[in-house]
Amino acid sequence: MHRALVDRAKQGDEDAFAALTSATGDRCMAIAYRILRDVDLAEDAVQTAFVAAWRELRALRDPERFEAWLHRLLVNACYAEARRRQRRTTSLFALTPDGAFAADEILSVNNRDQLERGFRRLPPEQRAVLVFHHYLGLTLPEVADRLGIPVGTAKSRLHYASAALRAALEADARLPGISKERPA
Amino acid sequence: MSAPFPRDHDRAVEAFLEAGPDQLSDRVYHAILDDLRRTPQRGRPAAPWRFPPVSRSTIVGATLAVAVTLAGIAMFATQPGSGPGPSAAPPGGATPTAAPSVPAAQPAIGSLAIGSEYRATAFARPFTFTVPNPAGGFAARFDADYRFGVCDTKAVAGPSAQTPRSCGVFRITVPSGAATFHYASTLPADLCRPQDGDRSQPTTTDAVGAWLAASTGVTVSAPTQLQVDGRTALAWDVTLSAACWSGDGSPPGDHLVWFNAGEHHRVYAVPTNGAVVIVLTWGDPPLGALNDWVNRLLATVSFE
Numbered sequence: 001m002h003r004a005l006v007d008r009a010k011q012g013d014e015d016a017f018a019a020l021t022s023a024t025g026d027r028c029m030a031i032a033y034r035i036l037r038d039v040d041l042a043e044d045a046v047q048t049a050f051v052a053a054w055r056e057l058r059a060l061r062d063p064e065r066f067e068a069w070l071h072r073l074l075v076n077a078c079y080a081e082a083r084r085r086q087r088r089t090t091s092l093f094a095l096t097p098d099g100a101f102a103a104d105e106i107l108s109v110n111n112r113d114q115l116e117r118g119f120r121r122l123p124p125e126q127r128a129v130l131v132f133h134h135y136l137g138l139t140l141p142e143v144a145d146r147l148g149i150p151v152g153t154a155k156s157r158l159h160y161a162s163a164a165l166r167a168a169l170e171a172d173a174r175l176p177g178i179s180k181e182r183p184a
Numbered sequence: 185m186s187a188p189f190p191r192d193h194d195r196a197v198e199a200f201l202e203a204g205p206d207q208l209s210d211r212v213y214h215a216i217l218d219d220l221r222r223t224p225q226r227g228r229p230a231a232p233w234r235f236p237p238v239s240r241s242t243i244v245g246a247t248l249a250v251a252v253t254l255a256g257i258a259m260f261a262t263q264p265g266s267g268p269g270p271s272a273a274p275p276g277g278a279t280p281t282a283a284p285s286v287p288a289a290q291p292a293i294g295s296l297a298i299g300s301e302y303r304a305t306a307f308a309r310p311f312t313f314t315v316p317n318p319a320g321g322f323a324a325r326f327d328a329d330y331r332f333g334v335c336d337t338k339a340v341a342g343p344s345a346q347t348p349r350s351c352g353v354f355r356i357t358v359p360s361g362a363a364t365f366h367y368a369s370t371l372p373a374d375l376c377r378p379q380d381g382d383r384s385q386p387t388t389t390d391a392v393g394a395w396l397a398a399s400t401g402v403t404v405s406a407p408t409q410l411q412v413d414g415r416t417a418l419a420w421d422v423t424l425s426a427a428c429w430s431g432d433g434s435p436p437g438d439h440l441v442w443f444n445a446g447e448h449h450r451v452y453a454v455p456t457n458g459a460v461v462i463v464l465t466w467g468d469p470p471l472g473a474l475n476d477w478v479n480r481l482l483a484t485v486s487f488e
Binding site for chain 1: 193194196197198200201202203204205206207208209212213215216217219220221223224225226436438
């Protein structure tokens with residue numbers, strides 16, 4: 001779908017790249033936010049990824065793989081932002097749009113709280129696998145391809161991440177109540 | 185309150201991930217477009233440098249300007265008694281544009297007038313420089329399009345930053361390539377293998393030499409000396425072997441620059457008061473004209 005735009009952008013056409021950014025930016029923002037759980041960090045990662053994509057676009061051999069290639073740049077940018085996030089202490093809940101969970105009737109507020117805390121304890125590499133598998137709906141081979149890792153590694157990361165989140169929920173079930181002051 | 189049954193875990197995770205923003209703000213979109221204008225595209229491995237993107241209208245305008253200039257010269261040359269005089273254009277076809285007589289105020293990005301003095305005030309180690317005449321090998325095309333950017337990609341203020349981040353990279357783009365100035369940058373620990381880790385920028389000229397020498401798969405020339413701002417700087421010509429990094433996209437890490445297999449670069453270590461500025465050249469081989477131009481530019485540099 002984007003092939004013509006990619007070809008033009010590879011020749012230095014800024015308008016074509018702007019159109020690509022417009023077409024793929026929302027998806028990138030959604031992915032980055034779900035990995036980083038922070039709007040500011042996600043926006044920084046998206047900006048970094050698109051600028052890197054522009055800078056490196058001529059090295060992209062197959063224009064059909066533009067979005068997959070962009071997602072790999074984005075994930076690398078997310079990893080870099082995650083390493084820098086120590087300087088941030090922003091609360092997730094203050095950043096979440098009002099009503100974002102209104103349609104979510106599977107999770108109680110407390111379950112979501114526990115998942116959030118469990119998720120934030122995961123290394124970004126495991127978060128990325130979860131996001132690509134559960135949010136984007138990619139199969140494990142597709143996740144591996146998108147992230148540039150072996151399928152076995154993707155499977156292992158998914159296993160550990162899922163187990164950690166399950167443990168977080170089960171621990172919650174054993175607790176008499178939720179302490180929101182508990183450090184994330 | 186109870187946890188979901190095990191079979192519901194996947195649904196719970198999916199529901200959890202479903203929530204959250206899924207739109208890129210206009211502010212970030214426009215910030216990306218702003219960044220494009222000061223970010224040149226890197227070339228394929230076989231051609232490590234490409235000119236920065238030039239819009240079609242710029243090319244058309246430049247072509248028309250050249251045509252008009254040539255027509256004017258032709259008319260002038262055909263008039264009786266005409267000929268080259270004191271006001272003849274300098275060698276190389278480069279005609280200085282209206283040059284400021286004092287160091288120009290530093291815009292975010294712009295064109296450099298040959299022979300003019302500029303202040304790189306946004307660079308973390310501010311300096312003044314004079315743009316050398318391109319005589320010595322540059323092609324005459326785009327001779328009015330010497331560009332500079334005050335910050336390179338990651339040094340530009342991010343969308344969430346309240347104040348600009350440290351501007352550790354300064355780039356001057358010229359027709360045959362570019363020169364980048366680095367101060368306190370993050371660099372690949374091994375120039376040949378940027379994917380293997382990063383290091384902070386060396387702080388002495390000797391340390392720069394040791395960094396280059398320790399890089400595997402890189403041929404490093406003996407250093408040459410040159411004087412920059414009253415101090416002795418060193419320069420090495422480096423060539424990366426075919427075994428070095430070459431891949432789609434950026435190698436993992438926080439480094440702002442990296443080299444690709446088969447590329448040639450000149451690396452300068454320019455001492456300043458208590459620190460070193462590293463200058464890199466980027467261009468299609470042979471780099472002789474570019475390196476000569478950067479040598480002459482560095483001879484005009486004065487750190488503040």
